[in-house]
Amino acid sequence: MRLAPYPSGALHIGNARMIVLNNEYVKRHGGELILFYDDTIGSPKSLRDSPKAKYVLPEAYDLIKEGLEWLGVKYSKVYYKSDRIDIFYEYTEKLIKDDVAYVCFCSAKKFKEKYKNKKENCPHREQSIEINLKEWNKMLNGKYHEQDAVVRLKTGMDQKDPALRDQIIMRISEAEHPKVGNKYIVWPMLEFSWAIDDHLIGVTHILRGADLIKEDFIEDFIWEHFKWKKAEFLHYGRINFPDIKLSKTSARNNIQNGLYKGWDDPRTWSLQSLKKRGIRPEALKEALLDLGMSMTGITFSVNWLYSKNKDIIDEISDRYFFVEDPILIEIDEVPFEEYIAEPFLLPSSPEKGKRIIKGKSKDKQLKIFIASSDAKKLKAGEIIRLKDCVNIQILSVDLKNKNIKAYYHSLELNRDYSIIHWVPEDEKINVQILKPDGSISNGYGEINLLKIPMNKTIQLERYAFVNPVKLEHRELFCYYSHK
RNA sequence: GCCCCUGUCAUCUAGUAAGGUCAAGGAUCCAUGAUUCUCAAUCAUGAAACGCAGAUUCAAAUUCUGCCAGGGGUACCA
DSSP: OEEOOOOSSOOBTTHHHHHHHHHHHHHHHTOOOEEEEOOOOOSOGGGTTSTTOOOOOTTHHHHHHHHHHHHTOOOSEEEEGGGOHHHHHHHHHHHHHTTSEEEEOOOHHHIIIIIITTTOOOGGGGOOHHHHHHHHHHHHTTOSOTTTOEEEEOSOTTOSSGGGTTOEEEEEOOOOBTTTBTSOSEEEOHHHHHHHHHHHTTOOEEEEEGGGHHHHHHHHHHHHHHTOOOOEEEEEOOEEOTTSOOOHHHHHHHHHTTSSOSTTOGGGTBHHHHHHTTOOHHHHHHHHHTTTTOOSOEEOOHHHHHHHHHHHHTTTOEEEOEEESEEEEEEEOOSOSEEEEOOBSSTTOGGGOBOOEEEEEETTEEEEEEEHHHHTTOOTTOEEEETTSOEEEEEEEETTTTEEEEEEEESSOOTTSEEEOOEETTSEEEEEEEOTTSOEEEEEEEGGGGGOOTTSOEEETTTEEEEEEEEETTEEEEEEEEO
């Protein structure tokens, strides 16, 4: 079997389904997996400036490799479509000589309206083999330009399905290719190139999305013509990601115009970005595999992935305090100079030990920060519990001036009081969290965050799981994982 | 327009090939309660579906017909 990514950008969560399913199939049946970069030319030169243009991005080759490595996918060989253009020339010539292909000069619009929709042959279909060969060579020799001429396969203008009437197999593109430059101006269409290559590299099973079903027909037509052994087709249905916008093309544009920092920006939903967010490859694989091979159109909710990931990281992510968008509370009449809070690093594994958070008072006053989302809910007179510390009674709340006053109330845990998180004013570090939508949350975290390893997920209690990626000048930068 | 495919809880899925074992099972989400010094996790309970209409049959989620609804293809993209 083969993986055939188009190297226009990093692999994303949507492309991953194709990879995971192929990989699993090969593993279960003891097959061989080939990585085949489907790096054809894409959009013609004349459309290259359009934001929708598809084209090969040089860095994508490595980004794809990186993504496959992260997913733990092993392959036996690597091929590049762009290395094999001469092969398609050779087979196109054979097809012309066998009178099953012809050079057509109709414009796309004219062909569709005058011939395809009416099931009628265009004049070029009747050309002799000699003329077709001559015109084909003119195409190869650069006598024609983009849009001037194409090679069509004689699948039949009387096909019931208009999608299958005399498909184009070779066309002209004057665009530059990152690997082979301007060496070729005639390029194959996807269906045709696979009909040839799947045979030549010995593919026995082709597992692809339902959107590529038409390609089956073209491949089968050509295998039939050459009397080649046929591969078996397997399909899976469409998958939709309603809460995500997934597009390698728009990700590329946003990276190029500087809106995104790179291919690990969470808005790309690339495998690179998922890794940075602390999503485990096993979680993604399991989530995708659970969808199976059904032909049903699937609405994929990212919560499904998050849930799988949480199963893995919950029991290994240490807990820390963090307050988002902090607001200061001044607590008066504190009857001690220092209180040492000792919450567990990971309550489900007490053997991992405890953290130490010190609350120090000056002149009987203790200053701490709480999250503004908690502050908004406070009412004067209310008693709340600072987790693992003390109970305080709120005296006044002035959100406009970010000023909250409170009194010390008591020490003992009382579950009637709501429990909130806090960070002492004199021992804190700045924490920045990059959210999936690209926004950044700011807040303070407990001092123990200075000692944590990078790229190992943690849970900021009552906030979310995050993956710390950088600690510099007492400032921690994290990627948001999920709730 | 023309071709093709798919319709089971909010979502994903099991069941459809051989009609009875399905008064439809599991997971996620949601709700309630327990537990917990986290709004997480854990445990318990609950809510929640065979697209519609006919037909065949002792018996239909499963077979047949019609309808309806979604998706895909119809690119000199992949």
